[in-house]
Amino acid sequence: xxxxxxxxxxxxxxxxxxxxxxxxxxxVASSALPVGTAMRMGGGYVPRLLSFLLLGFGGILIVQSxxxxxxxxxxxxxRPLVFVLVVPLIFAALIDTLGLPLTVLFCILAAGLASSxxxxxxxxxxxxxxxxxxxxxxxxALGLPMQFGPEFG
Amino acid sequence: xxxxxxLATGFSVALSPANLFYCLIGTLIGTLIGVLPGIGPxxxxxILLPVTLxxxxxxxxxxxxxxxxxAQYGGSTTAILVNxxxxxASVVTCIDGYQMARKGRAGSALAVxxxxxxxxxxxxxxxxxxxxPPLSAAAxxxxxxxxxxxxxxxxxxxxxMSQGRLIKALAMLMVGLLxxxxxxxxxxxxxxxxxxxxxxxDGIDFVPLVVGLYAIPEIIRNIEWPEDRGVLGAKISRLWxxxxxxxxxxxxxxxxxxxxxxxxxxxxxxSLLSAxxxxxxxxxxxxxxxxxxKGAIEGxxxxxxxxxxxxxxxxxxxxxxxxxxxxxxAVMAGALTIQGIQPGPHVLNSRPELFWGLIVSMWVxxxxxxxxxxxxxxxxxxxxxxxxxxxxxxxxxxxxxGVYSLxxxxxxxxxxxxxxxxxxxxxxxxxxxxxxVLAFVLSPMLEDNLRRAMLISRGDPAVFVxxxxxxxxxxxxxxxxxxxxxxxxxxxxxxxxxxx
Numbered sequence: 155x156x157x158x159x160x161x162x163x164x165x166x167x168x169x170x171x172x173x174x175x176x177x178x179x180x181x182v183a184s185s186a187l188p189v190g191t192a193m194r195m196g197g198g199y200v201p202r203l204l205s206f207l208l209l210g211f212g213g214i215l216i217v218q219s220x221x222x223x224x225x226x227x228x229x230x231x232x233r234p235l236v237f238v239l240v241v242p243l244i245f246a247a248l249i250d251t252l253g254l255p256l257t258v259l260f261c262i263l264a265a266g267l268a269s270s271x272x273x274x275x276x277x278x279x280x281x282x283x284x285x286x287x288x289x290x291x292x293x294x295a296l297g298l299p300m301q302f303g304p305e306f307g
Numbered sequence: 308x309x310x311x312x313x314l315a316t317g318f319s320v321a322l323s324p325a326n327l328f329y330c331l332i333g334t335l336i337g338t339l340i341g342v343l344p345g346i347g348p349x350x351x352x353x354i355l356l357p358v359t360l361x362x363x364x365x366x367x368x369x370x371x372x373x374x375x376x377x378a379q380y381g382g383s384t385t386a387i388l389v390n391x392x393x394x395x396a397s398v399v400t401c402i403d404g405y406q407m408a409r410k411g412r413a414g415s416a417l418a419v420x421x422x423x424x425x426x427x428x429x430x431x432x433x434x435x436x437x438x439x440p441p442l443s444a445a446a447x448x449x450x451x452x453x454x455x456x457x458x459x460x461x462x463x464x465x466x467x468m469s470q471g472r473l474i475k476a477l478a479m480l481m482v483g484l485l486x487x488x489x490x491x492x493x494x495x496x497x498x499x500x501x502x503x504x505x506x507x508x509d510g511i512d513f514v515p516l517v518v519g520l521y522a523i524p525e526i527i528r529n530i531e532w533p534e535d536r537g538v539l540g541a542k543i544s545r546l547w548x549x550x551x552x553x554x555x556x557x558x559x560x561x562x563x564x565x566x567x568x569x570x571x572x573x574x575x576x577x578s579l580l581s582a583x584x585x586x587x588x589x590x591x592x593x594x595x596x597x598x599x600x601k602g603a604i605e606g607x608x609x610x611x612x613x614x615x616x617x618x619x620x621x622x623x624x625x626x627x628x629x630x631x632x633x634x635x636x637a638v639m640a641g642a643l644t645i646q647g648i649q650p651g652p653h654v655l656n657s658r659p660e661l662f663w664g665l666i667v668s669m670w671v672x673x674x675x676x677x678x679x680x681x682x683x684x685x686x687x688x689x690x691x692x693x694x695x696x697x698x699x700x701x702x703x704x705x706x707x708x709g710v711y712s713l714x715x716x717x718x719x720x721x722x723x724x725x726x727x728x729x730x731x732x733x734x735x736x737x738x739x740x741x742x743x744v745l746a747f748v749l750s751p752m753l754e755d756n757l758r759r760a761m762l763i764s765r766g767d768p769a770v771f772v773x774x775x776x777x778x779x780x781x782x783x784x785x786x787x788x789x790x791x792x793x794x795x796x797x798x799x800x801x802x803x804x805x806x807x
Binding site for chain 2: 166169172173176180183187192194196198199200201204205207214215218230231234238239241243247249254261265266269276277280281284288292296299300
């Protein structure tokens with residue numbers, strides 16, 4: 155394990171920032187909703203209560219993280235993270251225009267970039283195989299309304 | 308006898324050709340993913356969930372349940388033969404199972420694991436059949452206040468059992484509740500917190516959330532840290548344990564079954580904890596504890612029985628109270644909801660064929676698993692030779708297509724990426740995602756019951772402490788929280804999860 159010691163507990167700090175951001179987002183998103191009364195709660199009552207609690211937990215964690223002793227932190231390996239996460243995004247971007255088989259092929263090629271062990275011809279074969287397999291399974295067998303090829307206009 | 312009548316109903320459902328087929332498919336998939344490290348039952352069930360929409364509700368639940376307990380069996384195979392936990396709960400089996408294999412007793416270990424699991428599964432099936440009707444009947448008497456307190460208790464208990472620090476677990480709970488509140492306000496029907504995105508009008512869909520939180524980070528982690536998959540060269544000579552081994556394993560299986568059955572009922576208990584607990588118990592009870600870690604058969608028999616028993620009894624809280632006790636059960640709750648069945652005390656009366664069919668199918672599935680696992684063990688081990696570089700693109704693409712197929716929404720697929728990133732971060736920040744998922748599932752019910760209880764009590768929160776049953780449950784929840792904060796318990800809890 156490669157890591158190093160630090161004085162701030164970075165994991166707790168990051169968690170706290172996330173909680174605070176989410177709490178603020180919760181407040182903003184529910185700001186237009188009626189709070190109502192304790193007896194007759196409006197749609198905004200519970201969301202705002204939760205957002206408030208999130209801010210509270212975030213605040214406590216931030217303070218704790220500053221006094222916490224550092225923990226070993228593994229370095230993030232960017233390549234798998236980026237290329238695995240990019241696959242659903244590519245899928246979402248292409249599926250409605252390119253149709254299922256082509257989208258699958260592009261996604262698999264992107265997925266292949268995530269690992270350093272990927273071999274060129276192998277990933278092409280896997281992509282082609284999965285393009286056929288998913289089409290047969292989801293469209294032919296299960297009858298999902300997905301288009302086959304690209305559609306323009 | 309009522310129970311015989313119920314079981315007869317169950318047999319007639321579970322033994323129908325279609326359901327036998329789906330049970331077999333489920334247990335086969337379960338065994339496969341159990342054998343293969345790098346994909347667990349939560350990810351698999353959530354990826355396959357969209358496909359089961361096309362099945363009859365009973366068949367789909369039978370199949371999904373098969374994946375879950377099948378994985379418990381398959382995980383032990385890899386644990387024993389390769390010293391790799393194919394499934395999280397088999398970490399414990401590795402300790403003594405692999406040592407047995409190295410001493411040429413792989414066959415005995417596999418047989419004891421499979422037969423012990425089968426015995427545990429049988430007992431757990433009977434426990435469900437006995438316990439479910441009275442629990443359901445009791446839950447039907449609950450008012451909104453009791454239901455609210457019960458859910459609070461369930462969530463707090465899950466936190467007490469979860470990994471990591473208490474404050475983070477509590478925070479994850481709030482995150483889950485908030486995400487679950489997105490969608491349409493139950494009272495007015497007005498959209499809330501949808502950020503103006505029409506795709507969010509019905510709330511955040513459960514499937515992209517779970518696929519993102521579980522499947523995606525699992526893949527990233529496995530590419531980051533490739534595991535060594537060397538297969539044990541030794542041949543499995545004989546599959547049957549010797550008389551002495553059999554006698555030693557017998558008591559361990561009985562105790563493991565008892566421990567596992569109880570742990571399955573506790574929210575957050577889960578199969579991993581039950582396996583740890585039963586292993587510790589065996590070691591403490593044993594006359595020769597020094598054998599543990601060097602190939603003690605009790606160290607295989609007991610945790611294997613325990614994880615299978617708990618896998619099955621964990622269905623009880625879901626099916627009788629409507630409260631999922633583990634992340635897998637939360638996914639099951641999602642599967643039922645998608646099929647239009649609200650998990651809870653009504654299931655037993657309104658869908659007896661589903662309830663009893665599922666229970667009996669678990670027993671049938673266990674029987675199938677003994678056959679699938681023992682004679683065919685060689686085939687499963689060969690599966691380990693499939694390199695991960697071929698395997699992970701397939702998992703990824705099935706996640707995407709499956710999520711998309713739910714309602715042909717590209718937005719849901721984008722959510723997979725978003726929650727995938729969140730899941731990856733939470734893992735690095737050492738935040739357990741189980742409380743998040745449980746809270747997400749329970750959020751609408753929790754809020755609905757809170758609002759109803761407050762309306763009935765005219766805004767007086769005392770309603771939760773004035774009703775004795777509700778007060779009792781809240782007190783237990785409070786006691787659990789206090790217990791977790793005790794320094795001695797906290798230390799122990801950290802030790803247990805350190806070994807993970």
